[in-house]
Amino acid sequence: MxxxxxxxxxxxxxxxxxxxxxxxxxxxxxxxxxxxxxxxxxxxxxxxxxxxxxxxxxxxxxxxxxxxxxxxxxxxxxxxxxxxxxxxxxxxxxxxxxxSLGVNIFFELNEFLAKMMKNLTQYNVSMEEIHHTQKLDAPSGTAISLAEGIIKHTNYKKWTLENPNNDEILIDAKRIGTVPGTHSIFYDSAVDQIEIKHTAHSRxxxxxxxxxxxxxxxxxxxxxxxxxxxxx
The missing domain is CATH 3.40.50.720 (NAD(P)-binding Rossmann-like Domain)
Structure with missing residues (x-):
């Protein structure tokens, strides 16, 4: 080819x-x-x-x-x-x-979890993504795809990079060193936290x-x- x-x-x-x-x-x-x-x-x-x-x-x-x-x-x-x-x-x-094959599996896992969490209103969802300092866009395209996967199955309406309203998902976008890409999703309540995470080791x-x-x-x-x- x-x-x-x-x-x-x-x-x-x-x-x-x-x-x-x-x-x-x-x-x-x-x-x-x-x-x-x-x-x-x-x-x-x-x-x-x-x-x-x-x-x-x-x-x-x-x-x-x-x-x-x-x-x-x-x-x-x-x-x-x-x-x-x-x-x-x-x-x-x-x-x-x-x-990445692993990330595309993570996309599916993210949507499956979002469906499960939809009616558990005691949990608030937030996200963190970490990439190398040369990455120009923030949040990452992967983070946006993950946020859209949550929005599709829950009552959240959009994502934001700061000061979220009740219907917004906070994405904390960090640029650190040479990190290839790490994405975490958190569901927080008063009594516990559920986290799913994908970490890339290389490009x-x-x-x-x-x-x-x-x-x-x-x-x-x-x-x-x-x-x-x-x-x-």
Whole structure:
């Protein structure tokens, strides 16, 4: 499989390593100043870039019938625009706030727990996410996905980064050292606390998941998620 890497920072380099180990070829390594030369040779593109260029990267792929995986966060106010473009072009697109297999299992666990806790109003829910200091967006896309999973099954209406109202989930977003990603969800009452937590040890889990998603997407048409890829 010929892969275009859109974004060639630390994640892009880890994706390259894993893709090569799985027998794939890299035909484009696009940094912030590079062109799209080589994109049309690709079977699929993987975008781990920056919020301000993700939409351009995804659009370029969809406009040229290149299936595209995006793990870039911080641009989701334009997600529906990309979905519409994908459908108009009969393209192939997966966005994931997190491509780690473990995190996607954690997403399911989070929603299952939220359903159980819905009517236990003595518990207040809050979240903490910790990432490396180079991460630009806060809260993380993963944290937002987790919050949305809780909101879907409870009486909470939205999330906030400070001073929550009764219908808001507080997300404490921390940027510390080189932490790859830690997400915790707390249900607190006067008598106890329930906590679920996912801790990433390296970027390799995210990179492997994105390559697996790319392998899965080639030959398919439509807008998909990691649930489709993993069959969960």
């Amino acid at each position: 010929k892969i275009a890497l859109l974004g060639y920072g630390k994640m892009g380099k880890v994706i390259e390593k894993i893709a090569l180990e799985r027998g794939h070829q890299i035909v484009l390594r696009k940094g912030s100043q590079d062109t799209f030369e080589g994109l049309l040779d690709a079977d699929v593109a993987i975008d781990f870039s920056l919020p301000n260029v993700a939409v351009e990267n995804i659009s370029e792929c969809l406009n040229h019938s290149i299936p595209v995986i995006s793990g870039t966060t911080g641009w989701l106010e334009r997600y529906e625009e990309m979905v519409q473009l994908c459908n108009e072009k009969n393209g192939s697109f997966i966005y994931g706030s997190n491509f 390799e889990g995210f990179a492997l998941g994105s390559v697996v998603a790319a392998e899965w997407l080639v030959g398919k048409k439509g807008v998909f998620t990691m649930k489709d890829v993993l069959g969960i």
